[in-house]
Amino acid sequence: MTSHRQKKASALAFTSGERSALLSGLVVASHGRHCMVETPDGQRRICHPRGKKSQAVVGDTVLWQAPPPGQGEEGTIEKVQERRNLFYRQDEIRTKSFAANLDQVLILIAAEPVFSESQLARALVAAEAAHITPLIALNKRDLTVPFAAAWERLQPYRDMASHERPRHYPVLGLSLHTNAPAQRAELLPYLEGKTTLVLGPSGSGKSTLINLLVPGATVLTGEISQALNSGKHTTTSTALYWVDEQRSTALIDSPGFQEFGLQHIAPMQLAAYMPDIAAHATHCKFYNCTHLHEPGCGVLSALHAGHISANRYRIYGDLFAELGQTRY
Numbered sequence: 001m002t003s004h005r006q007k008k009a010s011a012l013a014f015t016s017g018e019r020s021a022l023l024s025g026l027v028v029a030s031h032g033r034h035c036m037v038e039t040p041d042g043q044r045r046i047c048h049p050r051g052k053k054s055q056a057v058v059g060d061t062v063l064w065q066a067p068p069p070g071q072g073e074e075g076t077i078e079k080v081q082e083r084r085n086l087f088y089r090q091d092e093i094r095t096k097s098f099a100a101n102l103d104q105v106l107i108l109i110a111a112e113p114v115f116s117e118s119q120l121a122r123a124l125v126a127a128e129a130a131h132i133t134p135l136i137a138l139n140k141r142d143l144t145v146p147f148a149a150a151w152e153r154l155q156p157y158r159d160m161a162s163h164e165r166p167r168h169y170p171v172l173g174l175s176l177h178t179n180a181p182a183q184r185a186e187l188l189p190y191l192e193g194k195t196t197l198v199l200g201p202s203g204s205g206k207s208t209l210i211n212l213l214v215p216g217a218t219v220l221t222g223e224i225s226q227a228l229n230s231g232k233h234t235t236t237s238t239a240l241y242w243v244d245e246q247r248s249t250a251l252i253d254s255p256g257f258q259e260f261g262l263q264h265i266a267p268m269q270l271a272a273y274m275p276d277i278a279a280h281a282t283h284c285k286f287y288n289c290t291h292l293h294e295p296g297c298g299v300l301s302a303l304h305a306g307h308i309s310a311n312r313y314r315i316y317g318d319l320f321a322e323l324g325q326t327r328y
């Protein structure tokens with residue numbers, strides 16, 4: 001993948017006049033408008049977009065240009081290459097992009113603090129809508145009693161059958177800070193060779209997970225955010241970490257699991273992004289069934305027969321109402 005992009009970049013290199021070569025790079029961190037771009041040989045450079053159009057997000061492949069001699073160190077992003085996908089959330093006013101070109105999203109929740117099922121469901125809907133495979137992990141297995149309760153709450157997700165797969169979402173139980181080598185070995189097969197966005201509520205163990213797989217990651221984050229934010233101590237918004245030296249396995253850490261707006265999704269599309277609802281939505285009498293009240297609705301009869309979880313159906317109804325409100 002990279003070599004193809006590299007060739008494309010070098011073909012565009014050395015345009016006219018004083019402009020220097022266009023180079024290929026991967027966005028590995030972003031903070032406001034500034035990005036850290038990594039070249040194929042692993043060097044990193046702070047860049048800013050030339051115009052609004054070249055605003056990049058972590059995971060983007062870009063063409064960038066070094067500054068002319070004497071004009072500082074900061075490069076310019078000239079072009080964002082076409083994205084395979086973009087994972088984002090949208091509230092009434094704002095679109096917030098998490099990252100681009102992802103293979104999967106790992107949603108990390110924990111036995112404690114108690115997770116919000118609605119937030120989990122929202123993140124899953126956003127992943128389905130962006131055609132990105134989700135993976136769910138429940139951390140803090142060592143907290144036996146709350147873990148058992150949380151594991152029970154995840155039953156509809158563990159057993160979710162869909163048109164595509166008999167078990168639609170892999171659900172892992174983890175204990176990230178009790179047995180590091182074993183946890184590493186358990187997680188790696190799910191991550192190897194992929195770019196995974198790690199999302200989760202505060203306190204679920206995201207930093208613990210990233211430090212487990214990328215020793216020293218937090219130190220690196222500190223350095224990057226200082227560089228991107230001209231020395232001020234703030235955390236980087238989003239950052240990509242390589243798990244292996246070959247740079248084939250990546251983890252992306254991004255805040256923003258809370259208030260997961262789905263305003264980019266039309267209410268009538270929602271069922272298609274909830275696999276357990278979608279599995280029964282083909283049996284409805286009306287082609288434009290909302291699955292809320294119609295006679296002959298496959299979803300309602302599956303609900304009454306106990307084949308769809310009451311909580312999941314409630315979340316569907318709540319989201320449907322929310323997404324049906326003021327659209328612009």
Ligand SMILES: Nc1nc2c(ncn2[C@@H]2O[C@H](COP(=O)(O)OP(=O)(O)OP(=O)(O)O)[C@@H](O)[C@H]2O)c(=O)[nH]1
Pocket residue numbers: 139140141142143174175176177178200201202203204205206207208209
């Ligand atoms: N009991 C238990 N605690 C854990 C486990 N993994 C992480 N923790 C603890 O949970 C707390 C939160 O972990 P972090 O890794 O900081 O969580 P985070 O998701 O990065 O949280 P924020 O920094 O708030 O976003 C810390 O006190 C960890 O030591 C685990 O497997 N079991």
Ligand SMILES: [Zn+2]
Pocket residue numbers: 281284285289290291292294296297298299300
């Ligand atoms: Zn229906």
